[in-house]
Each structure stands twice: as C-alpha cells, then as structure tokens.
Amino acid sequence: MQAxxxxxxxxxxxxxxxxxxxxxxxxxxxxxxxxxLWTSTSALVASPWDAVQAxxxxxxxxxxxxxxxxxxQATFLGFAIAASIGVAVGVMLGxxxxxxxxxxxxxxxxGSVPKxxxxxxxxxxxxxxxxxxxxxxxxxxxxxxxxYCFEAIRGIPAVYYKLSRVYRLSPAQAAAKVYLPAIxxxxxxxxxxxxxxxxxxxxxxxxxxxxxxxxxxxxxLYGRGEVDAVWGIILALLVLAxxxxxxxxxxxxxxRGAAGRQ
Amino acid sequence: xxxxxLLIWExxxxxQLVKPSVLPGAWAALETLLALLKGGSIWxxxxxxxxxxxxxxxxxxxxxxxxxxxxxxxxxxxxxxxxILSSLYAMPLSAFYPALLLAxxxxxxxxxxxxxxxxxxxxxxATSIGLAEVRLALRxxxxxxxxxxxxxxxxxxxxxxxxxxxxxxRLAITYSFIYVIALEFINASDGxxxxxxxxxEFFRPREMYAYIVLVVTIALMQHSLLDFVQKRLSRHFG
Numbered sequence: 141m142q143a144x145x146x147x148x149x150x151x152x153x154x155x156x157x158x159x160x161x162x163x164x165x166x167x168x169x170x171x172x173x174x175x176x177l178w179t180s181t182s183a184l185v186a187s188p189w190d191a192v193q194a195x196x197x198x199x200x201x202x203x204x205x206x207x208x209x210x211x212x213q214a215t216f217l218g219f220a221i222a223a224s225i226g227v228a229v230g231v232m233l234g235x236x237x238x239x240x241x242x243x244x245x246x247x248x249x250x251g252s253v254p255k256x257x258x259x260x261x262x263x264x265x266x267x268x269x270x271x272x273x274x275x276x277x278x279x280x281x282x283x284x285x286x287x288y289c290f291e292a293i294r295g296i297p298a299v300y301y302k303l304s305r306v307y308r309l310s311p312a313q314a315a316a317k318v319y320l321p322a323i324x325x326x327x328x329x330x331x332x333x334x335x336x337x338x339x340x341x342x343x344x345x346x347x348x349x350x351x352x353x354x355x356x357x358x359x360x361l362y363g364r365g366e367v368d369a370v371w372g373i374i375l376a377l378l379v380l381a382x383x384x385x386x387x388x389x390x391x392x393x394x395x396r397g398a399a400g401r402q
Numbered sequence: 403x404x405x406x407x408l409l410i411w412e413x414x415x416x417x418q419l420v421k422p423s424v425l426p427g428a429w430a431a432l433e434t435l436l437a438l439l440k441g442g443s444i445w446x447x448x449x450x451x452x453x454x455x456x457x458x459x460x461x462x463x464x465x466x467x468x469x470x471x472x473x474x475x476x477x478x479x480x481x482x483x484x485x486i487l488s489s490l491y492a493m494p495l496s497a498f499y500p501a502l503l504l505a506x507x508x509x510x511x512x513x514x515x516x517x518x519x520x521x522x523x524x525x526x527x528a529t530s531i532g533l534a535e536v537r538l539a540l541r542x543x544x545x546x547x548x549x550x551x552x553x554x555x556x557x558x559x560x561x562x563x564x565x566x567x568x569x570x571x572r573l574a575i576t577y578s579f580i581y582v583i584a585l586e587f588i589n590a591s592d593g594x595x596x597x598x599x600x601x602x603e604f605f606r607p608r609e610m611y612a613y614i615v616l617v618v619t620i621a622l623m624q625h626s627l628l629d630f631v632q633k634r635l636s637r638h639f640g
Contacts, residue, residue, distance in 0.1 A: 165482030184504050245629075246404070252576045252625040254583035256595065257614045260602035264424050336492035343494040347588050348599065355497075362500040374497050385492040389485065 186371035195372030204376065211342050211354045214270060218277025219338040223285050225278070226334070230289025244290070251283040259345055273345045273353070280341030284333035292326025325395045332388035339381055404622075424607060431611035438612055448616075450593040451582055458514045458578045462521025463571060469522070470529025470567075480530055490523050499585055513585045520581040521574035528570025532563030565636055572628050579624070583617060 173188070180187040186194065198204040229247070233240045259276045266272035300322055304314035346355025354373055361369045408428040415427035426434075438444040473480040495516050502512035536559050544554040560567075586595025594617050601610035 162482055164476075164479030165486055167479065168483055168486055182505070184501050249622050249625040249629075252579070253618050253621040254580040254595070256580075256584040256587045257598055257617045259587075260598060260610060261425075261614070263602070264607070332492075339492075340494045340496070344496050344584055344588075347496055347499070349602075355494075358497060359500060362504070370500070377494055377497050381492045381494060382489045385489045386485070389488075 184367060186368040188375075190368045191371035191375045193372075194366075194368035195375055198369065198372060204373075207352060207354045207357045208376070210270075210352045211339075211346065214273040214277055214342040214345075214353065215335070215338045218274045218342065219281050219335055221274065221278040222281035222334060222338065223331075226282050226285030226330070227289050230286045231293060233286075233290050234293025240290075247283070247286060251287070255280045255341060256344060256348075259348065263349055268349060268351060273342060273350060276345050277338045277341045280344075281334040281338040284337060285330045288326050288330035288333065289323075292323035292330075295326065296322045325392055328388055328392040328395060332385060332392065335384050335388070336381060339377075339384070343377065426608045426611055430608055431615055434608040435612035435615055438609065444597075444613075444616070447592055447594050447597050448620075451586065451595065454510050454513045454517060454582045454586075454593065455575075455579055457510065458517030458582065459521050459575060461514065462518035462574055462578060463525050465518070466522040466525025466570070466574065467529055467567070469526040470533070470570075473526065473530035474533040480534070484527060484530070487523050487527055490519065495519060495581065496584060496588060499588055503589060508589060508591050513582055513590065516585060517578040517581045520577040524573035524577065525567070525570045528566045528573070529563065532566025532570075533559055535566075536562040565632075568632055568635055572632065575624065575628070576621075579621065 176185070176188055179185045180190075195204070229243075233244055233247075255276070258279050259272075262272040262275040262279075266275055296319060300318050304318045309317065342353065343355040343358075346353035347359055350356050354377060358370060358373050361373070412428040415425050415430075469483075473483055499512060499516060502515060506512050540558050540562055541554075544558045549557065582593070583595035586593035587599045590596040594613060598610055598613045598617070601607075601613060
C-alpha cells in the first residue's frame with residue numbers, strides 16, 4: 141500500500157516535472173552554454189568566466205555605473221513618454237469607434253517600420269545626447285504600448301459595463317474596481333514589451349551616434365580589443381533584458397491567475 | 403493620414419520652424435527620391451538590403467518551423483523553450499553585432515545571422531502554438547479516416563495551424579527587416595540603412611530624407627500587402 145502510494149506520488153511528480161518543461165529549458169541552457177564555451181576558443185569571444193570577472197572588475201572600479209545609469213535613464217524616460225502617449229491614444233481608440241477605424245490600421249502598420257530611420261531625425265532636431273536618445277526610445281517603444289492598451293480595452297467583456305451600471309458605480313469607482321483590474325494583465329504585457337523595446341532601442345542608438353551609455357562602451361571596448369570587458373557588458377545587458385522580461389512575465393501570470401479565480 | 407503627415411512636414415519646413423538646411427520639405431525629399439530612383443544607384447542599395455532580408459528570412463523561417471514542430475511534438479522541450487525564446491525578443495541582439503563583424507568582416511554574414519535569429523523566434527513560437535491548439539474534433543477526424551502520422555500532419559495539422567504560422571511569418575518579416583536596416587545603420591558597406599547613416603554623417607539632408615521616405619514606404623507597403631494576403635487566407639480557411 142505504502143509502496144503504491146509512493147510510486148503514484150513519484151509518478152505525479154514526474155508528470156509535473158515534464159509538464160513544467162524545466163528539463164527542456166535546462167537542456168537548452170546547457171546547449172547555449174556549450175555553444176558559448178565552444179565559440180570562446182576564438183579570440184573574439186570571451187569565456188563566460190572571463191566575462192563575469194571582467195564585469196566584476198568594472199563593478200568594483202565603478203566604471204560600469206555611469207554608462208549603465210545613462211542607458212537606464214534613456215530607457216525609462218523614453219518608455220515613460222511612449223507609455224503616456226500610447227495609453228492616451230490606446231484609450232481614445234478603445235473608446236471611440238470612429239477614431240479606431242480611422243487611426244488604428246495606420247498606427248499598427250507603423251509597427252512594421254524600422255524605427256532606426258528616425259534616429260537621424262531626432263539627432264538633427266535635438267543634437268547628440270540624452271534628449272535625442274529619449275525621443276528615439278519613445279518612438280521605438282510606442283507601438284506595443286499602444287496596441288496592447290487598445291486591445292485590453294476592447295477586450296473588456298460587455299457584461300462588465302452592465303455590471304458597473306447595475307451596481308450604480310460612479311465612473312471613478314467603475315474605473316478602479318472594474319475596468320482597471322480587467323485591463324491589468326494586458327497593461328503588464330504592454331509594459332513588458334515596451335520596456336524591452338525601449339532597452340533595445342537605447343542600446344541601438346548608443347551603438348551608432350552617441351557619446352555615453354552601455355552601447356557606446358560596447359563599441360569602444362571592441363575597438364580597443366578588450367574582449368573580456370565587451371562580453372562582460374553583453375552579460376550585463378542580457379541579465380537586464382531577461383530580468384525585466386521574466387519579472388514582468390511573472391507579474392502577468394499572477395494577475396491572470398487572480399483574474400481567473402474571481 | 404499619411405498625406406496629412408506629409409502636409410504637416412511640408413508646412414513645418416515652409417514656415418521655417420526648423421532651418422530648411424536641417425529639415426528639407428516633404429516635397430524636396432520626394433523630388434530627391436524620384437531623382438535617385440531614376441539615377442539607378444539606389445536600386446543597388448535596395449537590392450543589397452532585400453538580398454540580406456531574403457536570406458535571413460528563409461533561414462530563420464525554416465529553422466523556426468522545424469523548432470516549432472519539435473516544440474509541439476516534444477512537450478518536454480515545448481513548455482520550457484517558449485519563455486527562453488520569448489526572452490530572446492527582449493535581448494538587444496545588436497550587442498552581438500561587433501563580435502560578428504570582427505569574425506566575418508563587414509559583409510552579409512553578420513547581418514544575415516542576426517536577422518535570421520530575429521525571424522526565427524516568432525515563427526517557432528507561432529508554429530508550436532498553432533499546432534498545439536488544433537481542435538480535438540479535427541484530430542478525431544484524422545483518426546476516423548485512419549490517416550498515417552504523415553498524412554495527419556500534412557492534411558490536418560498544418561492547414562489548421564496555417565493562420566498562426568502566417569501570423570508568425572509576418573512578424574518574422576517585420577523583425578528581420580527592422581534588424582537588417584538597423585544593423586546596416588550601425589556598420590555596413592552598402593544597403594538602405596547604411597545610406598541613411600552615410601547621408602546623415604556627411605550632412606546631405608535631402609538624400610537622407612529621401613532614403614527615410616523610401617524605407618518607411620517599403621515597410622508600409624509590405625505590411626498592407628501581407629494584410630491583404632492574410633485576410634484572403636483566413637477567408638479561404640475560414
């Protein structure tokens with residue numbers, strides 16, 4: 141009896157292991173690690189260990205922080221601008237059918253344009269520096285914020301509108317208790333994609349025409365042949381990007397779980 | 403809407419809100435673009451970008467499709483790979499560009515590699531999701547007709563998952579075009595992205611805006627054309 145139970149429990153655990161996909165994820169990470177180790181036999185790629193050491197070195201000396209802060213500042217401020225415009229436009233289009241028909245296809249198709257072509261325009265209008273980078277990051281992050289905001293509002297079930305009328309909620313109450321929780325998961329997706337794109341565009345801008353930031357360091361250190369330091373910075377960017385993605389992905393799953401239970 | 407934007411642009415430069423030497427009017431840019439199109443060298447640049455896009459896209463699409471199939475057939479890797487692949491979206495892939503440039507030289511290879519990765523991710527994810535969400539009824543139909551595994555895949559699963567695969571492919575086209583232009587802008591010897599960088603650095607605003615208008619037009623045309631194709635397809639497959 142005891143043995144059967146243990147076996148059943150073990151089998152259940154096995155199923156959970158498999159369905160969580162953890163093994164597969166680990167396998168892929170191992171493969172990626174092997175690829176990294178294999179490529180690091182060339183002089184152009186630092187081994188993971190050297191990269192970590194070089195990154196530690198830059199953290200100790202303090203040379204990581206100024207460019208990191210610069211990049212983060214451009215990322216977050218650019219995203220903030222994109223988010224405020226994106227949410228405003230998203231709400232407007234979510235509410236008004238006429239605005240939606242006129243503007244939505246155009247704004248969505250803007251997503252297919254390589255935003256880098258607008259960077260020289262930002263540069264000529266705002267000069268090289270933080271403001272042009274922020275403007276470019278805002279352009280780069282705008283589309284997903286707008287699309288997900290707009291989709292989230294359109295996705296509110298019609299029953300919810302009735303519900304808030306039946307309960308005679310004031311507009312403020314309805315927004316806080318009904319609409320905001322309903323669009324929260326979509327808003328987190330917008331946040332995740334928008335922030336990721338903001339970071340990508342900040343680094344992109346810095347790798348082309350800029351004076352400060354992680355992207356600038358990346359190109360400059362390569363020019364000087366400091367391969368270990370370059371891979372240290374790539375590692376920092378990886379951790380940053382994947383950290384943002386996983387953290388917000390977790391928040392999203394939590395919210396969806398909460399919405400599902402109600 | 404686009405005409406409106408062009409008019410606003412023209413108006414800004416007409417009233418000289420910004421110095422015309424920095425921001426030429428929309429009309430001037432269009433004129434320059436027409437002249438360039440007649441001149442012929444712009445076609446070479448366009449050809450270089452399109453060539454990179456085509457190679458990157460076919461490699462990424464093929465790899466993405468195969469990995470998507472694997473992720474669907476083997477749930478062990480399917481669930482675990484999806485979050486890692488979607489994290490790849492979030493990665494600034496351009497950070498790897500300098501290393502690739504040093505390894506392969508300023509050529510098509512580094513651009514194609516990163517462009518292919520950008521195309522690979524959405525195709526793999528869309529293919530695996532599309533196949534996993536094929537309705538049970540369809541699977542039963544295949545079982546009733548005693549289709550072989552191969553027939554089931556070709557006649558039932560792939561057609562049923564086609565809308566998802568097409569959607570993934572559209573994202574792939576968009577992403578690899580974005581990456582090809584951006585990487586050319588960082589460092590290349592030709593291509594549309596390179597030309598925008600070049601005309602910016604050498605302060606030739608008229609040509610720069612002409613190239614910008616061209617890239618935006620290509621992207622929008624690609625988008626609306628595939629919108630049309632996709633709508634046709636979805637009507638066909640209901």
